[in-house]
Each structure stands twice: as structure tokens, then as C-alpha cells.
Amino acid sequence: MADRELTYVEALNEGLREEMRRDDSVIVFGEEVAASGGVYKVTKDLLKEFGPKRVLDTPISEIAIVGAAIGAALNGLRPVAELMFFDFAGIAFDQIVTHASKMRFMSGGQVKLPLVVRTQYSLGRAYGSQHTQFLAASFMQAPGLKIVAPSTPKDAKGLIKSSIRDDDPVLFIESGALYVNRTYYGYKGPVPEEEYLIPIGKAEVKRSGDDISIVAVSRVVSEAMAAAEQLSAYGIKAEVVDLRTIMPMDYQTVLESVKRTNRLIVAEDSVKTCGVSAEVASHVCEYGFDYLEAPIIRLNSPPMPAPQSAELERRYMVTSDKIVEAARRLVV
């Protein structure tokens, strides 16, 4: 069957809808998700189709939203809870890190926690320091939690479906920039008509090349794809590896790519200090040192809060230009 073009938001909405049709135990709740269909329309019309027992607006209570999702998951449902901004996951940090990720372990394997916490980070939308943070790295210290961050409509749909079906808690990070920025590779794209899943824990080579590996995730995959295109004009064949899942990380796909290209850029939206890129780079240093012919370059936000001015934000965050410049430095 032919693929259609869907936006990132439409693909997420379709993924949620299909899983809710498939399984009555899937419920959706959070702030603004029901009557308004979500601030960004990801949950549009779910209330209409599935009714108020399965699609619920909640009080503004991030702790209780995640806590209730844990409880619902313990009691046979597959809740999809939404935190409006990733920044607010800090409020629910305890529920995610101390409870969701550990209850299977604490109980000696007596319980499973099939829950999804959906959220989005808005770097790239000039929202300032309190509404833009990509905090994935802060949650990587919570084994037991899975962390997923899709970069395209196809992955977004396939991964939200897999996350809902997964028996472990999943922190599902969407990119607010991919919701709205039409220039991005990940804003809109082909999505199969037929049923499909994207496995959690598997990275994907989004573009093949022999000269350099660019490992990216979420919004930055779009920057990396644009950079790879520009690099081809310089005769540099870049390979773009999209992590897709941050925990458990697919280290093998990264290592295999580096084994072929011998050069690595890791580009993503954490601030640089102890970001996701630090984990990727240190793993490659530890287990793939011999493959490297040049030092690894990490491209991140600088270790400081994000500015609000769009002008400044463009300088602050990872862009295709920065990736191109770094790649040209590495491939001489």
C-alpha cells in the first residue's frame, strides 16, 4: 500500500487513536487533553471517539498525573499521561524516577507498569529557559524507565504504539519544534497506511554514508539530515544515525556505524554537561576506541539556560550549520 504524508502531530494522533481502538484498557489523561484536544492537538478528537471514561482532563497536578498513571498501570490499564512541557517533568521527577522506574524491581517482579508519560520540549520555538529543556539525560539515571524520542512522523506513530504496548514505563519525548516547524525533515513525512510498529531500543540509520557518523535524536535528526545534504556538496558522505530510543540505548548500531566511518559527531538538544551525547561518546570511547581516527565531537546546547530571543536561540541550539562546520573539521 502507498504511504501518505502526515505531520508529526497527525501521526501521533493516529497512533494513539489506533491503540485506543485496539485495546480498551488504553486511557489518556492530563491537562488540556480532552475537551480541547491538547494544546498542540496531539489528542484531538479522542474525547469525541472514546468518551470521558477513557479521555480525561485533570487538575493541574503533575505529581498526581504521573502517580495516577502508575496506579492505573498497576491495576490493569495502559494509561497514557501527558505532561504539557518536559520542563514540568521536574515536578513529577519523583514519581517517574523513584516509583515508575523501580516498582517492578522493588516488588521483586510482582508487578509490571505499562504506562506512557508523553511530553514535549519546545527548544526551537523561542520559549525561553523554562519551556524548552530537553531533560532526557536527567532521566537516564533511572534504569527501569524507557526513554523514547522520535524524530519523524513514521517513527512517532510506530513508537507511540510500541510504547503503549510495552509492559515497562516509557517516557515518550516529543519535539515541539517538529510540531510546528515546516522546514524540518521531521515535520511531515510518509507514514504507511497499514499497521506497523517501530521497536523500542533500536536506532535507525536514516541516511547512509562512509565518511562520518552523525548520531542524533529527536529534533536534531532534522538538522543532521539537512547537514548531510549540505555535506554531500563538499563530497563528504555523512551517515545519520537516529537513536530513536535513549534508554535502553542501541549502542551496537552506533558502534557499527563508527566502525565503518571512523569518525563521530554526536548532536542533540541536551546541554553539553552530562548530556545524552556524553553517554554515547563515552560508550564509543570505552568499546570502540580502536575504530576512531579522530576525536569525537559533541554538539549540544551550551551548558547554560536557553535564551528566549529567537535570534539568540538559533545560536544557542544545534543547527545544521554547526554540524556541517564540525564535520568539515573532522573529515580533512
Added chain:
Amino acid sequence: MIRLLSPQGVLEGEPDPTLTESKLVKIMKDMVAARVFDDWMLRIHPMGRVSRYAPAEGQEASMVGSAHALSEVDWVFPTYREFPVLIARGVPLVELQNRMFANSRDVLKGHEITLYGDRWRRIVVGAGGVSLMAPIAVGMAMASKSAGEKSVFIVYMGDGATSKGDFHEAINFAGVFKTPVIFFCQNNQWAISVPVSLQTRAETLAVKAEAYGIPGVRVDGNDVLAVYTVVRKYVEAARAGGGPAFIEAYTYRIGAHTTADDPRRYRSEEEVRRWRELDPISRMRKYLTAKGLWSVEEEERFIEEFREELRKATEIAESTPPLKPAAILEDVYGETPWYIADELEELERYSAETL
């Protein structure tokens, strides 16, 4: 404050009609058993194999009374102090001791310091943090309610827990969604060394419920008849669709906070003595003795029997082999990722060298 039994053991009100004579005796036995258990744990703790114990002395009526007011389909969220609840719920002593010794038969596989947890007995593994289970209980109750079940969820918490944000979000949530949750708060006057006057300006803890539009009551937590009666009333109301309630059981922690604490540093002997006069067990003893349902001799015989059972359970737990190191790596995810499985080799080599 609701009280049905005076400190002298005289009935002053109308207890719940389900408190039959045999139930009264069972409740008495569970309270006595809890006290013996406490004493036992405090004695074996210095031997070093039990890492920590939080005594319940003084709070037996609150714990046992509330536990007996539940039905089998109800779910319990204990804190670190609710051994009496587990005893009242019928958890075998061997299982409790396997847990305390974290041996190879520990249901939790030595993964958590919490008392216990068993989904089949509908006891949720407690959190180490104060009040953190409240939102989770609300979510479970929401799921249960939407499935048309008739279970009620009781969250045990302390006075200190009422100061926490997660508690307030949870109780508000429970009110909004009218979920069958009982917030059972034992105001034992202390949160480790901090008195309840430093937790809140409010005159009672029960009053906090009012702002959330749900019932809040204070009950004499040393009066087991009152605790049972009040808890049962709100549990059954919740079961019938009436939504949540907050119950403050006014009581006192006679012992230390845990085996790591020395309360003499922060409170007077005089205060403890005054509360000892309100002892929940002697109050019930007077009442049952007057009714001809209990006697000192019977109590002594029961204590002997229970202590013997406990001694055997402890022996069994102590002689059960320890957990294998690989247990550390179990149950992190449903399917163990390769990089966690890889740790096993390292772990076993390391343990072989050091253990």
C-alpha cells in the same frame, strides 16, 4: 474527636454492628501479637541481620482496627510502620521474617527496604519516601472504579506526610474524580523529632479535607472500636460510590521512630508516660474482660503461643540461604537488556572473590 471506649474501657457509644464477639477477640489477639512482634524485632535487631525496624507500639488500635475494617477485595498501601496491619491481614510470620532477613525466599528479592508487598494479598509494596504512594493509590482506585470493581484503597500515612505536595495533589485528585480512597493518617504526634505543631498551623489534620470537599474526621486512634467503626463507615461509603475520605487517627508513637533513632533527645519521659496511660491494648483488655471475652491468663497463653510461632518463623528465615548475586539484576525491565545481562559475569566474579 470520635471515641467509643473510654481509657477505662467503658463503652460510651455505639460500635459498628459487625464487631461480633469473635471479631473483638480476633482484634485483641492481633493487637497483642503486634506488640509481641514489635518487642521481638527490637530484640533481634541488635544482632545485625535486620537492617532497620520501625516500631508500632502505641498505634496498634489504629493499625489493627483499620485493617479489620477492610474487606478482602480492598487494597492496602502501608508505610514502613504497618506491621500490625500485615499481621491483621493474615500475612504468615515466616513470610514477614523472610522479608526482614531478605533471604532467598523474600518476596521482594531483597530489592527494597520496605516492609513487604504482595499483590495477591492486595498489599502494595510501600515507598521509602513519605506520602509518595498517595497519588499512586488514587490512580489504582480510578482504574478500579472505571472497571466497575467495588474495591476500596486505603493509604496509610503519618502526620508528617500531610505537609507534602504529593499528598495534597492526590487528595484533590481523589476528590475531583470521586475515587474510593481512604487517606488514613496516624497522627502519632511526631515525625521523627519534629512535633506536629511544626507540620501545620491547623488545629487538626482532619480539617484539611474540608478544602478538598471530602469528609475529614478525627478519631481516637487508641480506641480500636472507634477506629474500626469510623474506618468501616467511610470504606463502605466509598465502596458505594461516595468517594474518598480523610481519617485522622489521634495516637502516639511510644517507641523510637526507628531502630536508628533515640527519642530521649527530643521529648520528655513525662509525655510518654501520659500516653502510656491511654494504652490501646489495656483499654481493650478492660473492656473485653468485663464482657467475659478475655482474661489475663488467656492473654499470657496467647503471648506464649505467638512468641513460639515467631521464634520458629525467625529460625526458618535465618536458616534460609541468602539471595544469589544475580537477583540484583532481575526485574529492572520486563526483558533484560544485554548491557544489564552483561553485568552478571562481572558481578559473579566479583562476589566469588569477596564473599
